[in-house]
Amino acid sequence: MEREELAAWLRLAWAPGLGRTTARRLLAAFGLPQAVFAQDTTAIEQATSAAVPPLLRERPAGLDALTNATLDWLAQAPAGQSRRVLTLADPLYPASLLQTEDPPLVLYAAGQPVDAWPRAIAIVGSRNPTAQGRIDAREFARSFARSGLTVVSGLALGIDGAAHEGALDGAADGQLATIAIVGTGLDRVYPQQHHDLAHRIASRGLLLSEYPVGTPPLSDNFPQRNRIISGLASGTLVVEAAVRSGSLITARLAAEQGKDVYxxxxxxxxxxxxxxHALLKQGAKLVETAEDVLEDMEAPVRAPTRPTPREDVPLLQAMGHAPLSLDALVARTGTSAADLQAQLLELELQGRVARLAGGLFQRLERA
Structure with a gap:
């Protein structure tokens, strides 16, 4: 993309007060951004309203610096990776996003080159999941990737990170394992704890953002990126979520886009x-295994690698699957608290029991 064309797209996308909806109306009326800015006031008013021409008249402050920073970022792609600015006019712009109500005008992409967008499944959930929830996200993502699906998530702590990890573990060589939709510019990583994960995603998947380079982690940006997560995917799986959470926003957007919610x-x-549970009451599809989703999506189901069966442990049988306290275990088993603590510690070290907040314990199972 030539400098002037890039500058015109950035100017249209970030014109103060304009908004994406009005910008798309202008593009529909006049074509490329350079043609939009060449129109006179009367033409702009006829296509939109009298309030729009003043918004287009002045170049946004910092446009030249942003254009230079974007060109520098594009030129500094690491070996074996690609960086692109995808606009609504680009033939490689994701078709699934074009079919949504509010596609971004510009997408920044970093990672593996994409000639055709793969079929994808979104996995979202709590930033503070239970140990079992984290395992479920990773195992479901691994199974999806092994069956050829690309896993889309938001690079957040918790379920998102576990989903990206599982997809990287399960994807075949050369497969686009996972796509991370972030709420910052692609010249930075947020949260910092996922710095290494982001680099692994770039080497075997893709990082996407609608925000220009230099954009910090602003709180308003993260709910906005949820429409891209759901829009890129054929369906959305919610692993764990509170009643008020960004994950439920993503699920709602998926349903509004005509996508399946699991x-x-x-x-x-x-x-x-x-x-x-709230989603299930509203009509989301209940799933217990990755195969439930794969069969529903008519994706090829590959036989999962089953872990070697482990010997039955009476304490695990007594625990069941719901979190419970040490006192409850004492009452349930008749074993002393000291003996139970020793057994629980051993099982915790084996990854078969998780210690939760509030002095609770939970049995863990592979998904």
Whole structure:
């Protein structure tokens, strides 16, 4: 993309007060941004309203610096990776996003080159999941990737990170394993704890953002990116979520876009399960295994790699699957608290029990 064309797209996308809807109306009326800015006041008013011409008249402050920074970012792609600015006019712009109500005017992409967008499934959930929720997200994502689906998520802590990790583990060589939709410019990583994960995604997947380079992690940006997560995917799986959460926003957007919404049920005592239960009451599809989703999406189901069966442990049988306290275990098993603590510690080290907040314990299972 030539400098002037890039500058025109950036100017249209970030004209103060203009908004994406009005910008798309202008593009529909006049074509490329350079043609938009060449129109006279009368033509602009006829296509939109009298309030729009003044918004287009002045170049936004910092446009030249942003254009230079974007060109520099594009030129500094690491070896083996690609960086692109995808506009609504680009033939490689994701077709699934074009079919949504509010597609971004500009997308920044970093990672593996994409000639055709793969079929994808979104996985979203709590930033503070239970240990079981984290395992479920990773195992479902691994199974989806092994069956050829690309996993889309938001690079947040918790379920998002586990989903990206699972997809990277399960994807074949050369497969676009996962796509991370972020709420910052692609010249930075947020949260910082996912710095290494972001670099792994860039090497085997893709990072996408509608925000220009230099954009910091602003709170208003993250709910906005949810429409891209749901828009890129054929369906959205919610692993764990509170009743009020960004994950439920993503699920609602997916439903409004005509996409399937899936939810994993959980304990009625877990706050992280209440959002999923609310979705199920609203008509989301209940899933217990990755195969449930794959069969529903008519994706090829590859036989999962089953873990070697482990010997039955009476304490695990007594625990069941809901979180419970040490006192409850004492009452349930008749074993002393000291003996139970020793057994629980051993099982925790084996990754078969998780210690939760509030002195609770939970049995863990592979999805």
């Amino acid at each position: 939810a994993i049920p959980g304990s009625i005592h877990s706050p992280q399960s209440r959002g999923c």
